[in-house]
Amino acid sequence: MGASFAAELHEVSKRYPGGVTAVDGLSLRVREGEVLGFLGPNGAGKTTTMRMLVGLVRPSAGRIQVLGQPPGRQLARIGALIESPTFYPHLSGRDNLRLAARYAGVPDAAADRVLDEVGLTARASSPFRTYSLGMKQRLGVAAALLKEPALLILDEPTNGLDPAGVAEMRELLRSLGQGGRTVLLSSHVLGEVEQVCDRIAVIDRGRLIAEGTPDELRDALGTGVLLIDADPADEAIACLGADDRVRAVEQVDGTLRVSTDPALAGALNRRLVTAGVDVRELRPLRHSLEEAFLELTTPTASAHRRSDQPEATTGAQR
Numbered sequence: 001m002g003a004s005f006a007a008e009l010h011e012v013s014k015r016y017p018g019g020v021t022a023v024d025g026l027s028l029r030v031r032e033g034e035v036l037g038f039l040g041p042n043g044a045g046k047t048t049t050m051r052m053l054v055g056l057v058r059p060s061a062g063r064i065q066v067l068g069q070p071p072g073r074q075l076a077r078i079g080a081l082i083e084s085p086t087f088y089p090h091l092s093g094r095d096n097l098r099l100a101a102r103y104a105g106v107p108d109a110a111a112d113r114v115l116d117e118v119g120l121t122a123r124a125s126s127p128f129r130t131y132s133l134g135m136k137q138r139l140g141v142a143a144a145l146l147k148e149p150a151l152l153i154l155d156e157p158t159n160g161l162d163p164a165g166v167a168e169m170r171e172l173l174r175s176l177g178q179g180g181r182t183v184l185l186s187s188h189v190l191g192e193v194e195q196v197c198d199r200i201a202v203i204d205r206g207r208l209i210a211e212g213t214p215d216e217l218r219d220a221l222g223t224g225v226l227l228i229d230a231d232p233a234d235e236a237i238a239c240l241g242a243d244d245r246v247r248a249v250e251q252v253d254g255t256l257r258v259s260t261d262p263a264l265a266g267a268l269n270r271r272l273v274t275a276g277v278d279v280r281e282l283r284p285l286r287h288s289l290e291e292a293f294l295e296l297t298t299p300t301a302s303a304h305r306r307s308d309q310p311e312a313t314t315g316a317q318r
């Protein structure tokens with residue numbers, strides 16, 4: 001396994017006693033220095049994967065390397081926020097972090113550095129119990145930063161936060177990803193990772209189902225539909241309907257929605273023009289990333305959405 005990956009999983013599975021397969025043949029590489037969003041619906045296996053990376057859970061099958069070693073060997077270089085961290089309610093944020101610093105074997109002064117990094121300096125002397133949920137979560141991130149980790153693993157750090165808390169956490173995550181640190185960040189909400197991550201890995205039922213930059217995901221999860229504005233439309237429908245490579249043609253608000261391989265755009269354009277049809281516009285229909293994510297992970301939700309789309313007014317179905 002190469003050195004340019006902060007973490008590598010190869011065909012990793014985890015089957016819990018009782019029979020739940022939480023992770024199922026997962027192969028994934030976290031590149032050094034990237035912020036990787038680990039996205040999946042509830043129960044997809046994100047927490048289990050993260051627990052395996054830090055050595056809290058043993059995989060049932062497969063190989064894992066973290067910072068070039070098997071899990072559990074490089075804990076001094078890994079900061080993790082996987083379970084809600086336990087802090088003493090009556091102690092201040094600073095004193096809680098100083099205790100954690102001693103436990104981690106780093107100087108007390110690290111507490112002030114990380115408080116500053118997560119934007120809690122102004123409230124550092126207040127008792128932990130007076131913190132908002134967002135501040136508590138940020139203190140958890142601060143604790144994970146004490147060791148100046150090369151790899152930071154954060155499991156759903158925005159979970160349970162109100163919109164203002166989510167926005168603050170997003171800002172913090174964006175700043176954490178700058179510099180050379182590698183960050184693995186899980187979420188079940190696309191919008192929370194889309195803006196802060198270099199790449200996104202989507203898992204569902206323990207399996208990797210898509211991986212790439214947000215743009216690559218949008219492209220890879222194309223709809224298989226070309227939008228064509230052609231004149232006369234009737235002739236275009238007849239021409240396209242006669243092509244074996246076209247699965248269906250629908251006319252919606254004057255535009256043809258052609259179900260086909262989008263790579264055939266050029267060939268279909270030529271065919272239309274040869275048939276004497278003017279092609280005014282031809283482009284692939286793209287999902288938003290949110291739609292693409294739902295399409296991949298929750299078939300029932302996407303079925304609902306499809307039925308909400310405008311009805312075809314005329315069409316040729318194959």
Ligand SMILES: Nc1ncnc2c1ncn2[C@@H]1O[C@H](COP(=O)(O)OP(=O)(O)OP(=O)(O)O)[C@@H](O)[C@H]1O
Nearest residue numbers: 016020022040041042043044045046047048049188
């Ligand atoms: N200790 C355990 N024993 C048995 N089953 C477990 C255990 N931990 C998790 N599971 C099951 O494994 C599956 C994956 O859970 P996991 O917590 O890894 O998913 P997740 O993607 O992190 O979900 P969430 O977003 O809800 O936290 C779920 O079906 C869960 O119930």
